[in-house]
Amino acid sequence: xxxxxxxxxxxxxxxxxxxxxxxxxxxxxxxxxxxxxxxxxxxxxxxxxxxxxxxxxxxxxxxxxxxxxxxxxxxxxxxxxxxxxxxxxxxxxxxxxxxxxxxxxxxxxxxxxxxxxxxxxxxxxxxxxxxxxxxxxxxxxxxxxxxxxxxxxxxxxxxxxxxxxxxxxxxxxxxxxxxxxxxxxxxxxxxxxxxxxxxxxxxxxxxxxxxxxxxxxxxxxxxxxxxxxxxxxxxxxxxxxxxxxxxxxxxxxxxxxxxxxxxxxxxxx
Amino acid sequence: xxxxxxxxxxxxxxxxxxxxxxxxxxxxxxxxxxxxxxxxxxxxxxxxxxxxxxxxxxxxxxxxxxxxxxxxxxxxxxxxxxxxxxxxxxxxxxxxxxxxxxxxxxxxxxxxxxxxxxxxxxxxxxxxxxxxxxxxxxxxxxxxxxxxxxxxxxxxxxxxxxxxxxxxxxxxxxxxxxxxxxxxxxxxxxxxxxxxxxxxxxxxxxxxxxxxxxxxxxxxxxxxxxxxxxxxxxxxxxxxxxxxxxxxxxxxxxxxxxxxxx
Numbered sequence: 001x002x003x004x005x006x007x008x009x010x011x012x013x014x015x016x017x018x019x020x021x022x023x024x025x026x027x028x029x030x031x032x033x034x035x036x037x038x039x040x041x042x043x044x045x046x047x048x049x050x051x052x053x054x055x056x057x058x059x060x061x062x063x064x065x066x067x068x069x070x071x072x073x074x075x076x077x078x079x080x081x082x083x084x085x086x087x088x089x090x091x092x093x094x095x096x097x098x099x100x101x102x103x104x105x106x107x108x109x110x111x112x113x114x115x116x117x118x119x120x121x122x123x124x125x126x127x128x129x130x131x132x133x134x135x136x137x138x139x140x141x142x143x144x145x146x147x148x149x150x151x152x153x154x155x156x157x158x159x160x161x162x163x164x165x166x167x168x169x170x171x172x173x174x175x176x177x178x179x180x181x182x183x184x185x186x187x188x189x190x191x192x193x194x195x196x197x198x199x200x201x202x203x204x205x206x207x208x209x210x211x212x213x214x215x216x217x218x219x220x221x222x223x224x225x226x227x228x229x230x231x232x233x234x235x236x237x238x239x240x241x242x243x244x245x246x247x248x249x250x251x252x253x254x255x256x257x258x259x260x261x262x263x264x265x266x267x268x269x
Numbered sequence: 270x271x272x273x274x275x276x277x278x279x280x281x282x283x284x285x286x287x288x289x290x291x292x293x294x295x296x297x298x299x300x301x302x303x304x305x306x307x308x309x310x311x312x313x314x315x316x317x318x319x320x321x322x323x324x325x326x327x328x329x330x331x332x333x334x335x336x337x338x339x340x341x342x343x344x345x346x347x348x349x350x351x352x353x354x355x356x357x358x359x360x361x362x363x364x365x366x367x368x369x370x371x372x373x374x375x376x377x378x379x380x381x382x383x384x385x386x387x388x389x390x391x392x393x394x395x396x397x398x399x400x401x402x403x404x405x406x407x408x409x410x411x412x413x414x415x416x417x418x419x420x421x422x423x424x425x426x427x428x429x430x431x432x433x434x435x436x437x438x439x440x441x442x443x444x445x446x447x448x449x450x451x452x453x454x455x456x457x458x459x460x461x462x463x464x465x466x467x468x469x470x471x472x473x474x475x476x477x478x479x480x481x482x483x484x485x486x487x488x489x490x491x492x493x494x495x496x497x498x499x500x501x502x503x504x505x506x507x508x509x510x511x512x513x514x515x516x517x518x519x520x521x522x523x524x525x526x527x528x529x530x531x
Contacts, residue, residue, distance in 0.1 A: 043450065044449040047452075050453065089441075196306075204312055
């Protein structure tokens with residue numbers, strides 16, 4: 001692996017931004033594709049919105065969480081999930097690139113491989129997903145009676161949620177460096193677990209699930225912890241863990257991807 | 270069914286069972302959903318009932334949802350989509366094989382490979398969670414027929430979803446949209462009985478409802494024998510309807526295929 005000490009954060013950021021802008025330019029060439037994908041992403045959220053609304057028409061609360069609080073929980077997760085499609089969608093192709101030996105020439109370029117891989121696509125469903133997710137979060141925020149004074153906490157939670165989700169997806173897609181296959185099954189399982197379980201209050205689940213989601217694979221810090229702090233279900237001290245979880249997730253993503261590149265032996269070996 | 274169909278199905282079946290991890294993942298996907306469903310509904314129902322479901326009936330409902338979801342989401346959606354996205358479809362057009370029929374055979378072959386995992390997972394769930402028994406022996410038999418209809422229904426819906434790849438560059442978002450439509454309108458996320466009447470009406474007018482609500486309603490005796498036979502007829506009608514819908518849309522979208530700038 002070629003490692004260049006001149007890879008400053010500014011240079012890496014510049015490469016990332018230029019690659020992303022190139023993808024956005026490509027999107028504008030395919031407007032039908034954009035609208036189909038953005039609508040598909042929005043649909044997922046609209047149905048999630050409908051699920052919560054139907055559920056709360058039958059019950060007043062779930063484990064002490066009321067309708068608007070649950071909307072915030074689901075909304076924050078979908079914003080984070082949609083952002084991965086907009087910011088690092090290419091990592092879903094890690095498995096295919098490893099199988100086909102397509103990492104080779106990316107290793108010879110003067111930019112981190114993970115940045116190059118992450119910017120090979122933009123998942124246009126992310127526009128619809130993040131948009132409706134933000135609406136759900138905002139609607140839940142207003143309905144739950146939260147004041148604007150809590151906005152800095154909300155923004156911190158939002159930024160950290162996006163960072164943690166992007167980093168964890170990168171980690172789970174990088175598993176394909178060792179367990180070869182075109183599909184990122186581990187990342188799919190992670191997202192499936194989150195979309196099934198993490199849009200519900202953590203108190204519903206056994207202690208083992210709570211420990212794993214808080215301290216092993218910190219998916220609880222994506223949406224549960226920030227929303228629980230905002231709505232008073234958890235003490236404000238828990239908020240300290242959110243940026244720490246984001247930092248740990250980013251370090252894990254960089255570390256696991258580097259280890260993966262070390263074990264990468266191109267195609268046909 | 271011709272020997273060619275069997276050959277396509279067999280190839281996909283063998284390819285799927287060659288990857289043991291695929292079995293584990295197919296159970297894991299449904300497993301999370303089942304466990305999350307059990308956690309939330311046990312909390313909500315407690316000792317009472319909701320929408321006509323008491324706790325044993327809801328356990329049966331969720332386990333049927335797990336079984337049908339494991340089957341429905343084990344098909345070769347990505348293989349079909351990639352044929353269109355990477356241009357293989359152009360080569361398929363030169364072959365003396367009907368594209369839709371070949372993909373159907375492959376899809377059913379792929380789904381069949383998930384049957385052992387789905388059955389084992391369901392048996393384990395039944396042993397651990399003790400769901401309500403079927404309303405009668407006849408209801409149990411008709412439930413099995415209803416579950417079998419998921420094979421053509423899943424193909425029909427997935428095929429229509431993959432055809433959108435003629436106008437899109439990526440399939441991931443389409444797949445998630447399709448999966449969420451199935452999950453919501455089938456009643457996997459929340460039973461139809463809890464939905465407002467107008468939403469129930471929309472759900473019953475769509476094919477997705479036959480993935481969970483139909484087999485669960487037959488199993489739990491929420492419909493009588495005539496009602497069960499009517500639901501099976503609706504499943505058969507949707508299977509045929511989706512097939513011809515696929516043919517119609519294919520005929521229009523295939524004109525968009527371009528081969529390296531041609």
